[in-house]
Amino acid sequence: MGNKSYALVSKMRDPSVRMALANALKDDGRLSYDEILMIVASTYDWGIVTWHEFNDLKTILNEAKTIDQRSKNYINNFLNKLYHDYLANQSKKKAFTLPYTKDHIPKTTNNSRRPGYAMTPQYLTIHSTANPKSYATGERKWLTNPTNNRTASFHLVVDEKEAIECLPLNEVAWHAGDGGKGTGNRKSIGMEICESGDRQKTLENAISLAAKILKDHSWDTTKLKRHYDWTQKICPRILIDSGQRDKQTQTWEWFTKQVATLL
Template sequence: MNYRKDHIPRTTAFNRRPGNAMNATTITIHNTANEKSTAANERSWLTNPSNNVQASYHIVVDEREAIECIPLNENAWHAGDGSGASSGNRTSIGVEICESGNYAKTLDNAVTLVAQMLKERGWGVDRLRRHWDWSRKVCPRLMYDGGTWSAWYAFKAAVLGRLNAMNEEGSEMANDKANIKVNGKDVKDGMIIGGSVYVPLRGVGEALGAAITWDNAKKLATITTKEEK
């Protein structure tokens, strides 16, 4: 999925980009409520002269791309709860999910996008909000399910799964290799994990001239040196 920035001007009508500084604490999820509109269409709508409403949002995502319309350190008018210091409008990043085209693909893109945003900030899915949580508007409407919000909980679970996978991948990538020598012999596959050096037991044993056996039933590794034989 392509992510691009196409910020609306500060001079956009109806104060849609007020420029108020924001240190976001949550991410709020919306549906666009337009079955034919793409992310590019939604970005264009923000600066369309025929648009006479104040509403705006930070990011819009569809089956092909995500577009950042307002910088994430500025507020947007997406939560419907006024301009108070603790309002969603002043504390939350608004993400609009398009309803057009391949919605399953769009939803998967949204899961990836939101998981990445959480990972970058060191947040968990407890930081996710619905538009509903701020002003009781039925939004994201495709996750409402007659009031059960089952699709919302499924979305959060999918984001959690994607976030966990990203964190595991990042943890593996962060592990540095360690160079190990035993009696002058190189031992391969040494790793530094969490500040500790880990080496393969068989590699160390063989470098010492020892025999290594493994009892799978007992989960027991045995090292026998020449002196012990």
């Protein structure tokens, strides 16, 4: 297998992992148990692999000359787990099952939170609420709470159990902080991720919702933006601020990749 090259190898961010895989691909190459552990850890670091990448990895690990039976067993177990993850992911792709409610705020809402301006969206902008306690229903209620005096709104909010559409997706909401004529405000759908409750479930729902929005508009993940991309605000902080992440592997890059697996 010495002459073959695999996209998977160059994709590995850690140089020592790339080196271990490159060594394994040589005709006289061997993988140590520690190197196998390192490759496995690194694979999970960038999320669920694609079918193509799974096959690359399977080929590399199956054909690599390993030192002992323990390594061989570990590889087999790992490949089985990877395959199960892949199948689970495939079935998840089939349907959007998250409860989705339309509860639009009226055009008469204070502070022009629903100005009624027509919008042909070109992007989906992701935020997190910066409120560790609020859920989707509470975020929706806040938009029409008489004590709320801010000119700020959003189209979608998602939490551990549901999504709520607060404004029609073809009207302007004020969420991107880039002004009355800013592309973020005037051309993008704003989606708030709640910071409350079960973070893993919430992120799973946010990934599912983002994929649905992209699919509904025939978009790929280049249409996915962070609030940060418009104004450099540290938002969605639960993905881009290491102090706010639940798991350090759950970066913006990770989020984008997870969404891509559902497209």
